[in-house]
Amino acid sequence: MLRFLVRRTLGALVILLIVSMVTYALFFAIPADPARLYCGKTCTPENLALIRHDMGFDHAWPVQYWNWLSTIFTGGTFNGVHCGAPCFGYSFDKKELVGGILLDRFPTTLSLTVGSAVVFLIFGIGTGMLAAHKQGKPADKIASGFSLLASSMQIYVAGPLALWALCYSTDLLALPTYVPITEDPLGWAGGLLVPWIVLSLIWTANYTRMTRSSMVEQLSEDYVRTARAKGMSGTSVFMRYAWRGAMGTIVTVFGIDLGVLLGGAIITETTFSLHGLGELAIHSFRDSDLSLLVGVTVVAATLIVFFNIIVDAAYALIDPRIRLA
Amino acid sequence: MTTPTGATTDGDTSRPGSTSDLADNATTDAPADAGFRGLSPGQLMWRRFLRDRTGVVSACVVLFFVAVAILAPLISMLYGKNPETHYGQEDVSLLTDSGLPTGPNGGMSGDFWFGLEPGLGRDVLTLLIYGIRTSLIIAVATSLLTTVIGVALGIAAGYLGGKTDYLIGRVIDVLMSFPSQIFLIATMPVVTGLLVAQDENPPGWLPFVAVTLVLSLLGWMGLARILRGISLSLREREFIEAAKVTGASPMRIIFKEILPNLWTPILVQSTLALPAFVTAEAGLSYLGVGVSEPTPDWGRMIADGANFLRTDVTFLLFPGLAMVVFVLAFNLLGDSVRDAFDPKTGR
Numbered sequence: 001m002l003r004f005l006v007r008r009t010l011g012a013l014v015i016l017l018i019v020s021m022v023t024y025a026l027f028f029a030i031p032a033d034p035a036r037l038y039c040g041k042t043c044t045p046e047n048l049a050l051i052r053h054d055m056g057f058d059h060a061w062p063v064q065y066w067n068w069l070s071t072i073f074t075g076g077t078f079n080g081v082h083c084g085a086p087c088f089g090y091s092f093d094k095k096e097l098v099g100g101i102l103l104d105r106f107p108t109t110l111s112l113t114v115g116s117a118v119v120f121l122i123f124g125i126g127t128g129m130l131a132a133h134k135q136g137k138p139a140d141k142i143a144s145g146f147s148l149l150a151s152s153m154q155i156y157v158a159g160p161l162a163l164w165a166l167c168y169s170t171d172l173l174a175l176p177t178y179v180p181i182t183e184d185p186l187g188w189a190g191g192l193l194v195p196w197i198v199l200s201l202i203w204t205a206n207y208t209r210m211t212r213s214s215m216v217e218q219l220s221e222d223y224v225r226t227a228r229a230k231g232m233s234g235t236s237v238f239m240r241y242a243w244r245g246a247m248g249t250i251v252t253v254f255g256i257d258l259g260v261l262l263g264g265a266i267i268t269e270t271t272f273s274l275h276g277l278g279e280l281a282i283h284s285f286r287d288s289d290l291s292l293l294v295g296v297t298v299v300a301a302t303l304i305v306f307f308n309i310i311v312d313a314a315y316a317l318i319d320p321r322i323r324l325a
Numbered sequence: 326m327t328t329p330t331g332a333t334t335d336g337d338t339s340r341p342g343s344t345s346d347l348a349d350n351a352t353t354d355a356p357a358d359a360g361f362r363g364l365s366p367g368q369l370m371w372r373r374f375l376r377d378r379t380g381v382v383s384a385c386v387v388l389f390f391v392a393v394a395i396l397a398p399l400i401s402m403l404y405g406k407n408p409e410t411h412y413g414q415e416d417v418s419l420l421t422d423s424g425l426p427t428g429p430n431g432g433m434s435g436d437f438w439f440g441l442e443p444g445l446g447r448d449v450l451t452l453l454i455y456g457i458r459t460s461l462i463i464a465v466a467t468s469l470l471t472t473v474i475g476v477a478l479g480i481a482a483g484y485l486g487g488k489t490d491y492l493i494g495r496v497i498d499v500l501m502s503f504p505s506q507i508f509l510i511a512t513m514p515v516v517t518g519l520l521v522a523q524d525e526n527p528p529g530w531l532p533f534v535a536v537t538l539v540l541s542l543l544g545w546m547g548l549a550r551i552l553r554g555i556s557l558s559l560r561e562r563e564f565i566e567a568a569k570v571t572g573a574s575p576m577r578i579i580f581k582e583i584l585p586n587l588w589t590p591i592l593v594q595s596t597l598a599l600p601a602f603v604t605a606e607a608g609l610s611y612l613g614v615g616v617s618e619p620t621p622d623w624g625r626m627i628a629d630g631a632n633f634l635r636t637d638v639t640f641l642l643f644p645g646l647a648m649v650v651f652v653l654a655f656n657l658l659g660d661s662v663r664d665a666f667d668p669k670t671g672r
Contacts, residue, residue, distance in 0.1 A: 015502045022503075029515045152653035154604050156611045156624070157645040160631035164638045266506045267608055271631070281507045282612060293511070300504035308502075 001313070008312070012305040019301040021065055023294050028061040068294065088298075089291035093284075098295040101280065106299075108178045109276035112268065113261040115192055116199035117254075124204040125250065128211025133238060135216060143208060150205035155198060159271035162198045176272040195272045199265075203257075210253060211246065218245040248319050255311030256304075263300030373665040380661025386654035394457040401455075404438075406448040408455045408621045425636060439643050442626075443633050449643055455621040456644065457651075463533055463616075464602040467540045468595050474545040476591060479552025480579055484560055490553070497546045505543050509605070512539045513614045532616040540605055548594045555590060556583055593663045600655035607648060623648055 059067070071087050078090030081097060088098040131143040166173045176194050179187040218224060219242050227237045264277030273279075277296055284292035364372070374380055393400065401407050426441045439449035482493040516535045521528070559565060560583075568582050609615030610624030618625075623644045630641030 011498075015499050018499050019503060023511070026508075026511050026515055029518065148656065149649075149653060152600075152649055152656055154607070154648065154652070156608060156627055156631075157648055160627070160634055160641055161638075161645060163631075164634045164641070168635050169638070260504070263504045264507075266510070267611065270612060278506070281504075282510060285507075285510055293507075297504060297507050297511075300507060301502050304504065305502050 001316075005309070005313070008309045012302075012309060015305055016298060016301055020069075020294055020298050023297045024061055024065045024068070024290075027290050027293065068291070088295045091284075091289050091292045093287045093289040093292070098291050101292065102277070102295055102299055105275060105277050105280050107180060108274050109262060109264050109269070109278065111178065111181065111188065111192055112195055112199070112265065112274065112276060113258070115189075115196045116203060117258065117261070119196065119200040120203035120207055121254065123200070124207025125211050127204070128208040129215060129243070131208065131212040132215030132219065132242075135219075140212075144212065147205035147208040147212075150201050151209060153202055153205075155202060155265075155267050156271060158198050158202060159195075159268065162194055163272075166194055166197075176274060178274055178276075192274075195268060195274065199268060207250070207254075211250060214246040214249040215242055218242040221245065244318070248315055251314050251318060252311050255307045255314065259304040259307030262307075263303045264296065370665045374661060377661045377664060379657055380665065383654040383657035383661065386650065387658055390457055390651055390654070391461065393454050394461050397451075397454045397458055401451045404450065406451050408447060408451040409619060411445045411447060425633070440639050442629070443637070443640060444629075449626075449640065452621040452626060453623075453643060453647055456623045456626060457647075459533075459616055459620055459622045460603050460606060460651075463536050463540070463606045464599050466533075466537045467544060467602045467606075468599045470537065470541040471545040471598065472548065472591060472595050474541065475548030475594075476552060476584075476587070478545070479549035480556050480583060480587070482549065483553040483556030484575075484579060484583060486557070486560070493549070493553075497549060500543060500546055503543065506608075508543060509539055509609060510612065510614050512542065513609070529620070532620065536606055536609060536615055539609075540602055544598070544602065544605075548591070548598070551590055551594060552587055555587060559583055559586055589666045593659070593666060596662045597656075597659040600652045600659070603655070604648075604652060 068089060071083075071089060073086070075082070075084045075087045077083065078097070081090065083090065083097050083099070086099070088102070090096075091098050091101060094101060127143050127147070131140040134140045163175075167175050173194050174190050177191040179191050181188040219238075221242075224237060224241050224245075227241050228234075232241075264279075264281055266278035266282055268274075269276045269279040270282065277299065281293065281296040281300070283289075284296060425443050426446075439453065441447070442449055442452065478493050482490040513535060516538050517531065520535060521531055565578060565582055568578050573582070606615060607622070607624030607627065610622045611628045613625075613628065615624060616622045626644035627641060627648070630638075630644060633640055
């Protein structure tokens with residue numbers, strides 16, 4: 001297990017290096033000059049060069065990339081603000097340290113993800129198992145039909161519709177806002193209720209479909225038939241044999257989804273005007289804020305890679321046939 | 326892979342014209358199988374597909390959308406409107422001073438069946454039917470491109486193995502770790518910049534090509550992984566060895582021995598991928614980085630509609646519903662195609 005974790009962590013670091021490097025290279029391939037944005041209307045060539053130098057844009061991108069990379073470990077001072085290691089740089093647009101902005105935004109994305117994940121896991125797996133148990137019966141038909149319909153919904157369709165139905169036209173629920181849970185737990189839940197409903201609806205449908213299909217697959221396996229032939233009760237075959245087999249797929253997909261969701265759901269956060277990592281990503285891109293863009297991308301990629309490792313480790317715990325080698 | 330049930334000794338004596346009757350009346354699978362004697366896998370798949378009512382209905386819906394997209398100029402000619410004219414600005418009585426349609430329900434009337442777009446005052450129906458074109462052209466082109474890349478790299482990795490496999494595997498690992506939404510957004514201006522010089526007037530095809538390339542860049546890995554796995558196991562099979570022993574070149578083995586065995590997963594995966602590209606394309610436009618004005622686009626219509634939520638939901642409703650119906654039909658079609666090829670997976 002330890003060897004596996006060490007090996008995978010090293011691999012993950014290499015991937016993160018590549019991701020951050022590609023982000024840098026991409027940014028410099030974009031035909032725009034960030035320094036010009038801060039130069040203002042009375043822009044002289046001398047001023048421009050000075051700003052470029054201040055921002056560190058006067059080097060070739062590999063040099064800048066190297067500077068960025070080494071600053072993570074050594075720290076640095078930007079515009080008179082000290083940034084201790086691990087330092088992810090300074091946003092010239094927001095006049096703040098990137099690490100601070102990221103920490104500031106992350107709780108929103110975290111609350112959004114955790115709140116809806118609890119709902120869609122419970123309902124999705126529950127409905128999926130029910131549908132697999134009652135395969136072909138009306139309960140299954142209703143559950144499958146509903147999940148098919150809901151999984152064809154997109155957040156950018158369901159989100160505005162939910163806002164219209166629940167907030168604008170009826171005033172049933174509050175418009176989405178983020179209030180830290182430490183300040184006001186009720187306000188926190190109330191402010192995120194509409195996004196949670198929309199996200200849960202769509203993701204519940206996906207998990208229902210997935211749970212049902214992997215349960216149906218497991219139920220047709222030979223070992224399930226053998227267990228039934230031995231005379232085991234239907235419930236214990238269903239729960240202890242088929243469910244355990246199906247769990248591998250569900251854990252894998254959930255781990256991957258969690259990594260992606262925590263890295264910032266751009267469309268969800270844009271739709272509900274929530275200031276999380278996803279919204280930060282698109283804003284930093286629009287404002288040509290390189291250090292912020294690289295910061296968000298690296299955080300998002302780290303979460304994806306991290307959860308991939310967790311998934312593989314969890315997989316080995318669930319399914320003893322799999323060896324971590 | 327579906328294999329033909331094979332022409333057995335009495336294959337020629339099967340009663341003419343009775344196969345489907347037999348299959349419909351059959352209570353067990355065995356007689357139904359006997360009725361399919363002597364059919365090619367393709368014919369078997371087609372028959373299974375035709376018996377799947379959901380599949381046929383969703384195929385009809387998909388065909389309807391495709392037909393509307395192709396016939397869009399004809400339809401708008403008969404209807405007498407086009408998606409470019411700003412009707413609301415030509416006729417001041419149609420829009421209020423704040424740019425909202427004067428009529429109820431987003432200005433729906435005998436002249437403008439689905440209402441008027443707030444602000445510019447374009448006709449929603451023609452915007453919708455031309456929007457299908459944008460969606461379909463990009464989604465189909467992306468599906469084709471990702472299929473070509475996925476097939477080429479998947480077979481290369483699986484069949485050649487060794488260093489090639491390792492290299493392609495690592496490239497897939499890295500691409501899978503990219504936060505895809507951020508990257509789709511960040512690569513759009515880069516690809517656009519690569520295609521056209523900055524000060525040049527961008528030609529009309531540019532956004533189409535750019536969106537297609539960007540979506541393809543991060544869209545081929547799933548198919549490549551699946552095909553790698555299958556070709557890896559096919560490589561060890563006897564018929565490949567036999568081909569090698571008889572001196573067939575690697576090219577011949579790949580195209581004549583391996584590829585024919587991969588058509589099923591390729592077709593199934595592409596059918597399932599197409600609606601995903603439709604929604605991804607609309608998502609990019611929704612965020613304002615996809616196909617730009619004046620090309621009609623569903624994602625941008627939805628984003629515009631969301632801006633007028635407080636006053637009128639109609640403008641969101643039409644593109645939203647069209648999108649859901651289209652994606653639902655395509656998803657159902659994909660499931661049916663998969664079931665028809667591989668009846669074991671039954672829903």
